[in-house]
Amino acid sequence: MSALWRINLWVCGFFTLVTVACMALLVHQALADVERELQSAEAVVHYLSETAERDPASLQPRLTRSLRHVRVRWLGADEAATLPTQAGLDAWLGRLLFAEARHSERVLDLADGRRVQIAVDPRDEIDEVWDSLQQLLALCALALLLSLLTIRWAVRRGMGLLDDLLHALRQVSAGQLKVRLPAQGLPEARQLAMHFNQMTAALEQARADNTQLTQTLLALQEQERTHLAQTLHDDLGQYLAGIRAQACLLPLVADQPSVVAQTVRELEHNCEHLQQGFRALVRDLYPVVLQHLPLAEALGLLVEQWQTRQGIDCRLRVGVQVPELSTPAKTHLYRLLQEALTNIARHAGASAVSVRLHQRGRHWRLLIRDNGCGAQQPQRPGVGLYSMFERARSLGGELRIISQPGAGWALALNVPVLNMPGEVS
Template identity: 50%
Template sequence: MIAPKRIDLPTLLPLAAAALVVLAALPGVTQGAAPLYGLLGLFGLLVLLCLLAIRRALRQALAAVEALCAGARPVHSTCLSRLPEVQRLVGHVAGMAGALHSAETENRRLQQTLLQAQEQERNRLGRTLHDDLGQYVAGIRAQAGLFALLADDPQAVRGASQRLDQHCQALQQGFHALVRDLYPVMLDELSLEQAVRQLAAQRSAAGIDCRVGFDARLPEPGRERKLQLHRLLQEALTNVVRHAGARNVRLRVRRRGADLCLSLRDDGHGRPAAGQGVGLRSMSERARGLGGELHYRGRPGRGWTLYLRVPLEEASA
């Protein structure tokens, strides 16, 4: 047996109003005061019922919105008014609440990622100071102490002096490398193309064949924008060295319309590695900060592909 279809008040009221209009148009119905008063009474009753129905629908919608704002589970659609406008209103509010929750979750995740990145950077600086710079300082002290013992042996003094000079040179190189990582002063003097080629040359010196294609039509970005692009590319190439196991890298920077497009491909294993996710998230955040987007894909046995697209000029506030 088929259950009768339920007709709620918002559906019934327009039908009743239409019936009232048809009834009023019939000849003889409105003749005399009594029928007219009756029609007016029915009309007033219909208006009252309409107002009550609207009030009920608004209260249901308000209750659903308050529940969403309080963090409760969304009210099921069957508990709401059947008015499509109310359904859409609650649906939009639920969508905004879901988007806000997702944004808050993403912010918490990014905060954790930032803390992890800061801790990793502190550990890296600590290892550099202890293992490299600290070692050279200890060697310098040891060689300096020999001068008092070898004062009567000019040949030994010359040897100790040479070793002392070597330690000082290594210490200076390590210090410059550390400062360059923390603050690339050379960006003030280099163009973006020169900075990109210098990064590629540093990776080539480490045993990775890194080749660059640079579009001469690209305008020179501002210093802050150039710094962020430099950091992003530096992170990408560092990921290649640490995680990809690649021997060849192809880097291309070109202009496409009003955007700068950067693509990087390597011939590594193409599999995600432990610790790689922090670097990728950091690059994605830098890309968003520049008003652009970053896409990457790893294919096992065929390497990683990274694609960056950012506006050439910073958007106006």
């Protein structure tokens, strides 16, 4: 059932209740009025009866024809003295109104030989009440009709807006994010159009950002693969080729101890460089230290290595209680700090950095601050900041970046204790 039909049913039900209540009030008031009218009519019946018995000539049909609530009926010699019966709605209304009413009735045999019936007749009162009920029903029906037409007109305007919105949402679901609603009509319609247009604009911008980020990530992936291939070919490959040549040389110079000793030293040197290259390569691909060291020591080693490479003073402070995290959570926290330090080295121009990991209330907090030049916060984060936000979300926390020109950068990661993945209670 449509919304318009449901509204119409509710309105019809409301008008029905109001109409029934008004009819009940009208009938209740009519009962009191009928009681007063019938008392007056009884007095008239007694007066006419007494007058006719004293002076039959004074009771003329033309004089009694227009009396209200009193019926004077001339009877034949053998005619029964009964009032005309009513049928249909008038009879039902008469029984409802006059079930307890007194019906005074007198049959007189006049001195001039005529026979007359004088009785209280409530038909005039029934007609009045019935006319009032009909007027009430007509008024309620007219009010209901006008209300339904007004509701239909108003709902149709609203439904037109909903139809436009539904059509636009279908276009958005189909990937057409350039759709916009016209800002016109009622204030509510203009506000709805404004918020819808802002939503589609944000979705369009988010899709453009995701496309750009995807392209950047693919480019970084290709760069990493290229760097890995170059390292394996140019660096590690050359050492392996040298080791193989020196190994082939040893049988040929077995009778020359000095040459054998020199070749062995070169083999040791090449093997050492080969091992260092493999360690650096593995360290770039995955922080192996997380599998062998506690989190605090792994972060300390990362900070120490970064300080040695960049020549920037970096101090790490870790609270007494360090969260026990799962391996993926440790990796996220380690990479987030690594990315933050990389951004500081590239963009901050800082000479000192402080890193602090501690518990603050019911939250774990990682705070990274530098004394660099600072800058206005970017409206759209790049790949580095985007990856940090995603890692913070994976940890169930919130990452805030605070920066002002000349005041340095501050990154604060807050993670509720209950949201720390893999925490040991």
